[in-house]
Amino acid sequence: xxxxxxxxxxxxxxxxxxxxxxxxxxxxxxxxxxxxxxxxxxxxxxxxxxxxxxxxxxxxxxxxxxxxxxxxxxxxxxxxxxxxxxxxxxxxxxxxxxxxxxxxxxxxxxxxxxxxxxxxxxxxxxxxxxxxxxxxxxxxxxxxxxxxxxxxxxxxxxxxxxxxxxxxxxxxxxxxxxxxxxxxxxxxxxxxxxxxxxxxxxxxxxxxxxxxxxxxxxxxxxxxxxxxxxxxxxxxxxxxxxxxxxxxxxxxxxxxxxxxxxxxxxxxxxxxxxxxxxxxxxxxxxxxxxxxxxxxxxxxxxxxxxxxxxxxxxxxxxxxxxxxxxxxxxxxxxxxxxxxxxxxxxxxxxxxxxxxxxxxxxxxxxxxxxxxxxxxxxxxxx
Numbered sequence: 001x002x003x004x005x006x007x008x009x010x011x012x013x014x015x016x017x018x019x020x021x022x023x024x025x026x027x028x029x030x031x032x033x034x035x036x037x038x039x040x041x042x043x044x045x046x047x048x049x050x051x052x053x054x055x056x057x058x059x060x061x062x063x064x065x066x067x068x069x070x071x072x073x074x075x076x077x078x079x080x081x082x083x084x085x086x087x088x089x090x091x092x093x094x095x096x097x098x099x100x101x102x103x104x105x106x107x108x109x110x111x112x113x114x115x116x117x118x119x120x121x122x123x124x125x126x127x128x129x130x131x132x133x134x135x136x137x138x139x140x141x142x143x144x145x146x147x148x149x150x151x152x153x154x155x156x157x158x159x160x161x162x163x164x165x166x167x168x169x170x171x172x173x174x175x176x177x178x179x180x181x182x183x184x185x186x187x188x189x190x191x192x193x194x195x196x197x198x199x200x201x202x203x204x205x206x207x208x209x210x211x212x213x214x215x216x217x218x219x220x221x222x223x224x225x226x227x228x229x230x231x232x233x234x235x236x237x238x239x240x241x242x243x244x245x246x247x248x249x250x251x252x253x254x255x256x257x258x259x260x261x262x263x264x265x266x267x268x269x270x271x272x273x274x275x276x277x278x279x280x281x282x283x284x285x286x287x288x289x290x291x292x293x294x295x296x297x298x299x300x301x302x303x304x305x306x307x308x309x310x311x312x313x314x315x316x317x318x319x320x321x322x323x324x325x326x327x328x329x330x331x332x333x334x335x336x337x338x339x340x341x342x343x344x345x346x347x348x349x350x351x352x353x354x355x356x357x358x359x360x361x362x363x364x365x366x367x368x369x370x371x372x373x374x375x376x377x378x379x380x381x382x
Contacts, residue, residue: 036113039112041207055232158317180244183213189280209234213240234258256270
């Protein structure tokens with residue numbers, strides 16, 4: 001009955017969360033750079049040896065296993081006439097302990113591999129700039145810069161792919177839409193891009209987990225989710241059915257969680273940094289598009305006319321990707337299944353973010369714009 005001691009993981013997990021909430025120093029050094037690394041590095045190494053998503057398999061099998069276990073429990077308790085009352089009490093006690101142990105282990109893994117990281121130092125403390133309030137003019141200037149970078153990187157990508165077309169499969173189709181069919185190639189480049197960024201951001205070192213493609217990505221799209229970090233297997237799961245230009249940015253976002261940064265706005269910004277500093281044009285394009293979309297959405301809320309001015313700057317080649325993405329989501333949104341599932345998914349995600357300290361819920365994604373402007377202004381002054 002030594003497994004009963006594992007039930008102590010429940011109060012231990014609660015104490016860990018309380019300590020992390022009370023002290024960002026403890027959250028950073030005891031958990032983010034301590035327990036998280038100790039557990040995630042070996043676990044991520046093991047799960048990373050397999051090319052498929054273990055998380056996806058577990059999610060599919062979990063309800064099936066639960067039903068089987070409930071069925072067996074009911075049979076032992078009520079279906080067997082030979083079962084004595086005393087034996088039934090023993091079965092009930094054993095199942096209660098086993099269930100408690102299972103929940104304890106899951107709670108501890110979630111706490112150490114995810115929960116406490118919400119309270120670590122903010123990522124801006126590792127940057128060479130400070131985030132302050134910004135003006136509408138500064139936001140407009142950022143949008144201009146990103147529009148130019150989006151056009152430039154897409155042009156570079158097309159030129160590179162034209163040269164490759166004779167010898168290998170290209171990443172651009174006949175409509176100038178980005179198509180990334182080789183997931184392992186994108187994953188390898190994401191790893192290289194993170195390694196390159198580590199020179200300026202040492203805090204992003206020491207991750208062994210892997211990005212994994214979701215086989216049921218089409219169904220994942222009905223939830224409106226393009227990627228998800230699964231802490232129990234330390235995997236960054238990526239939706240491969242959505243627009244190709246998004247894939248590097250989506251992947252690097254989930255890998256940011258795997259590196260210990262759980263706040264969504266920070267994961268977006270880290271993804272932007274990783275992609276735009278990559279040696280590959282399609283990664284830079286994905287990163288600049290990520291920044292462009294968030295920045296221009298903020299500008300739209302401030303001044304629609306200025307937003308339209310920026311939007312008119314985009315090249316036809318860039319618009320091809322945006323049009324493709326628009327049609328993709330338009331087709332999904334027209335289905336009743338999408339409207340139902342996405343609404344529930346959005347509510348669950350919003351509640352999850354608030355429970356883990358992001359009081360703005362899904363609105364916390366918008367804070368990325370502050371980081372983008374701060375970084376842009378800092379680089380402009382150099």
